[in-house]
Amino acid sequence: MEWFNSWWADVYEQIYATFVEQDRWKYLVQGIFNTIEIAIFAVLLGIVIGVVVALIKVFTAGNKKFRWLEIIANIYLTVIRGTPMLVQLFIMYYIVITSPNVSKIFVSIIAFGINSGAYVAEVARSGIQSIDKGQMEAGRSLGLSRTQTMVKIIFPQALKNILPALGNEFITMLKETSVAGFIGVEELTKIGDILRSQTWQPYVPLFSVALIYLIMVVGLTQLLGVLERRLHRSDYR
Numbered sequence: 001m002e003w004f005n006s007w008w009a010d011v012y013e014q015i016y017a018t019f020v021e022q023d024r025w026k027y028l029v030q031g032i033f034n035t036i037e038i039a040i041f042a043v044l045l046g047i048v049i050g051v052v053v054a055l056i057k058v059f060t061a062g063n064k065k066f067r068w069l070e071i072i073a074n075i076y077l078t079v080i081r082g083t084p085m086l087v088q089l090f091i092m093y094y095i096v097i098t099s100p101n102v103s104k105i106f107v108s109i110i111a112f113g114i115n116s117g118a119y120v121a122e123v124a125r126s127g128i129q130s131i132d133k134g135q136m137e138a139g140r141s142l143g144l145s146r147t148q149t150m151v152k153i154i155f156p157q158a159l160k161n162i163l164p165a166l167g168n169e170f171i172t173m174l175k176e177t178s179v180a181g182f183i184g185v186e187e188l189t190k191i192g193d194i195l196r197s198q199t200w201q202p203y204v205p206l207f208s209v210a211l212i213y214l215i216m217v218v219g220l221t222q223l224l225g226v227l228e229r230r231l232h233r234s235d236y237r
Helices: 002-023 025-060 064-082 085-096 104-129 134-141 146-183 188-199 203-235
Strands: none
Touching (some): 002 025, 002 188, 025 064, 025 146, 025 203, 064 104, 085 146, 104 146, 134 146, 146 188, 146 203, 188 203
């Protein structure tokens, strides 16, 4: 038992140094809030961008008059999906938004939101195209324009189909925010590294960060599972 007491004393010392000493737990809480803030607003921005791009792709398909819009959308999707998120973040921080008065969190939200939009666009497009074409014809027969039919009939049905995928996108974004520390954003991973450098103890800070990520992801996965089950139940009503 002597080795266990020695081991536990060492672990307790690391836990105390990481969380209690100098109130370092406050840094961890702030890192959690920053991570969640970036993830939420980036996904919301990504949904807006993604839906717009998806509608452009759907409406301009086979329409030569608006072919240029489809070309722009395709370039956006190709560039964003074909380059690393970290490179995009660097470009946004060092080239596009260079003002020192702009919050690094804001820059991160813009960069992650633009990246998320490219993936949401494909999800939204597939969701819209999964709706039977007869729905559009039914809407037009009721006197609705193509746009009104899309907004009032097709898109609500598509949204129901893509909600689980949007939930997965939020989970992915929550983890991807870990690269925001490269531009100095004190998100969860960056805070864990700061605590490691202050305490000279890597185990507790880094494992704590990993555990927090795991708890958040598992919690969101469970909520997403509940949402999917409710959506499936409503299909049989």
